[in-house]
Amino acid sequence: MTFMNLRSIMLATLFALSAAACGGKSKGGGGGGGGGGTGPDEPAPGPLAAGQWEGMDHEARADFMGKAVLPAMAAEFKAFDAVEFAEFDCKTCHGKGADDHSFEMPNADLPQLTVEMIMNPDADHKAVTEFMMTKVKPGMAKLLGKPEYGQDNPTGFGCAACHVIPG
Ligand code: HEC
Numbered sequence: 710m711t712f713m714n715l716r717s718i719m720l721a722t723l724f725a726l727s728a729a730a731c732g733g734k735s736k737g738g739g740g741g742g743g744g745g746g747t748g749p750d751e752p753a754p755g756p757l758a759a760g761q762w763e764g765m766d767h768e769a770r771a772d773f774m775g776k777a778v779l780p781a782m783a784a785e786f787k788a789f790d791a792v793e794f795a796e797f798d799c800k801t802c803h804g805k806g807a808d809d810h811s812f813e814m815p816n817a818d819l820p821q822l823t824v825e826m827i828m829n830p831d832a833d834h835k836a837v838t839e840f841m842m843t844k845v846k847p848g849m850a851k852l853l854g855k856p857e858y859g860q861d862n863p864t865g866f867g868c869a870a871c872h873v874i875p876g
Pocket residue numbers: 766767768770771772774775776778779782798799800801802803811812813814849853870871
């Protein structure tokens with residue numbers, strides 16, 4: 710990762726954190742990770758506990774994506790723009806990776822991001838950038854049981870988990 714990449718993601722995260730702090734967003738399901746007896750072969754229906762995702766194989770991950778990530782994220786994206794995301798499925802995030810079943814992320818076919826786009830979105834991209842920062846990034850991090858990217862956590866879950874950010 711280049712210096713510019715790191716810096717851009719850091720700045721984006723700082724912005725996201727302050728936006729979230731001001732927004733006072735409500736959280737559903739405070740019970741989260743601990744709740745419900747999920748057996749070893751049953752994927753958790755809700756947010757994973759820390760470290761759980763890392764221990765799952767490809768099949769369990771695909772299962773969790775279908776049962777937890779897809780419905781939760783489809784609801785978020787549709788609430789943001791019901792027309793644009795009328796069709797929301799694995800391909801919306803994974804693109805070709807959903808066809809060849811690699812599900813490799815980040816997905817280079819998603820719009821690639823730059824520092825400028827993240828810090829200074831033009832009028833057309835302000836709302837979607839805000840949506841990504843306040844809903845998609847934290848929502849996905851929570852579902853996957855991953856800490857969000859931050860200065861103190863450079864390996865955390867950030868924009869670069871899905872988007873390529875060329876240096
Ligand atoms: C909102 C975006 C989004 C949607 C929708 C989505 N995924 Fe994912 N998926 C991700 C992200 C991000 C990762 C990488 C998580 C990580 O490791 O940080 C991932 C990872 C995976 C992996 C693990 C790949 C690996 O390398 O082990 C599989 C398998 C997968 N997704 C399958 C699916 C399937 C099947 C669907 C549809 C039912 C789906 N995904 C829908 C975002 C999404």
